[in-house]
Amino acid sequence: NIISILNIRIIYDTINIKKFLKMTLIELIWTITPALILIAIAFPSFRLLYLLDEVTSPTVTIKVTGHIGLKFIINNLKHFLIKRIYKINTFLYLQSYANIEKSHIVKKLIVKNLSKNRHNALNLYHNNLLLSKSSHSIFIRNPMTIRVPNRISDKFLPLSSTNFTTFKNFHTRCRAINRIGPHNIDVISILVGLLLGDGYLNNRSGEGARMAIKQSIAHKEYLFNLYEFFYNRGYCTSLPPRLYIRNIKGKEKNYYGFEFNTFTFRSLVWLHKLFYKNGKKVIPSNISELLTPLALAVWIMTNGYIKENSNTNLGIISRSSTLQIYSVFNSIESNNILINVLKKNFYINSYLFKDKKGTYIINIDPNSIESTFNLIKPFIFPSAYAKLGLTFPLLEYNNPEIEKSLIYKENSNKSGIYRWINKITGNTYIGSSSNLRLRFYSYFSIHWMTKKVETSNSLIYSSLLKHGYSNFKLEILEFCDKQELASREQFYLDYFKSSYNILNLAYSSLGYIHSQESKIKIKDAMQNWLSKGENLELVRNNILKLNLEKGIKVEVLDTYTNITTHYDSIRQAATFLNCHLKTLLEKEKLSSKNKSSNNSKTQFIFRGKYFIKILRASNSTFYPTDDIYTEYKTLIENKSLKEEFNGQNTNLEISENLLSKDGILKDQDQKEKREYDYLERRSIEVLGLDQIASPGELELEKAKQKYKDAFGKKIMVKNIITGSSKEYNSISEASKELKMDRKTIRNYISSKKIFKNIYSFSL
């Protein structure tokens, strides 16, 4: 720069040093131009450099790896995700919970859309997303708590809280440095929640960071739930949490607990950087961004406790007067940040408090307890209820017969969840009502129940009538808002696994099975309806129309005449070609086996003349055809392939798991297959005719020759008696006219015998 300035001075100083002028200009250009070029190059590079940087707040990232043989499965998966991703985006967008009004409007729109029909409702299950009806915002609910209709079966649920064996680890046998890429918001939320509590993010220099979680044996269930969350997402090994024994110095007593840690992820280092300074846990500056309702729920589950002061009868959540969160930060400043964030993010009022040991405790203001619990309710593990100091039931009546008037009095004008317990058999029934008092009126009316039992097969009514009220115990589990009844009832249905409840899904008749009499009644009515000619015609026409769509389309090009014909099914094409449909299918199989190019999979030359294209559903669409399934199954069963995968068979397994839920059916449970197809078959896409290339001339020549060699054997039949002879184009042609078997003619040709002393054959 100094030189440049000097140069500029020289330019101005033209009078004194004229001789240098020209050279200086050139030198100036030499100096400045490369600099400008470098700046021009640098700017786009900045963008690239930033793109290379780790993403800390991703929406969603999915990476699928697999053997080359599983290419088609991965393609299916990709297209499936692309199709659905807009939905996921819509939901994730809604986590702008601070903007209550906005999310409320979007929520309304989505609810409207989703309740259109049952397919959408089921798609909701597929996507593992659930709307929280009570709160002002929509969050992704912890998939573990989602119930799935039992008829659809758990295979549609990517994450099941009960089935541990279905899931494998997809991060095993992988260096931490390779475990890159962003994490989903729920994972980050849980990690943040744990970090605010007892969780320890262990930084392993050069490798990455891992979360280590410990809980005393009293909170074993809670720890296992956490483990399940991470395990189901491939964040830790299949080995369950370990038991540890700890001895505190100076004390004789041993302390037992369970611990586990996640795999080490390089992509978690940023979280470590945020939460740790000089090896000490600190509150990150962007805690407001990180503290989602899920994170708050985990924080409260880990370090929260409900201090019960009085029974306020408001419901199990708010019956206690204070909710305390034990803080792991020991400075007033840090804890004040947390208090401010609670206020800013969720409008939760809280204040700081120091106990005798010097530990800081954040006390949630009694006025904010209800809103706090409404916010975190969807994310709370059932196991955490006891840990938090919450107990049910709220109210209990050991002898409903005597306490009838008390039941009416205490439940007047209240909505909530109740439970009947048979003291003899131990069976339970869970119900909900928007007006509990009114509901109990019917329970205490023998007349009403008798009437109900006659018309329906309600187990609870008949049991109450049979055993009498004194043999039952009535519990009020929770008082809650009318809009929340369904979700809360579902929670208790899952928790208690009630035996009197015929249906397992609250506010739904999914899973109901008709009685034999009902079936007969339906059958008779149906037969009666179909006996009318017009109705039968209606059904028939619909089927014809549907089959037309369903058939595999075939295009036949006669290469001699250059005429192309289209058929709606293979059978139709086979009829036209005067061959069996099996022939075409065999040809197709063969052509896909010896395929020379990608295009030749569903096309082949037939009889050296016809170029046939069979237009099956494209592999790249989401819906896997049976073919793909069989192909896939053979792949899985193929021993050599398994051996090949022996070292790193995780990809294979995860593909299997993923697809068993969203695409391919593993077993042949027809009922389920039917339901599955019903939902998904609509998404079939068929390749356009122009998407398959025509045969090359060389290819066609070869096929013609091959056909001639194989089928063009002309046969001469000579009548010895008359001396006349006739030429036939093929053995079968001759056999038809002479009423002989093809094989017989073949025998006579090779043995040179004379048939019935009349005919001699020669090729």
Place this chain on the structure above:
DNA sequence: TGGCCTCACTTTTACACTAG
């Protein structure tokens, strides 16, 4: 290769039914 066969499955419709 192909004739002949079976088997399982597809779809829609209106209606009957029922737990909650």
Place this chain on the structure above:
DNA sequence: CTAGTGTAAAAGTGAGGCCA
């Protein structure tokens, strides 16, 4: 009242067995 269940019929598809 809601949202699920089951029922019959039809014609065609596709897989595959047996036999010649």
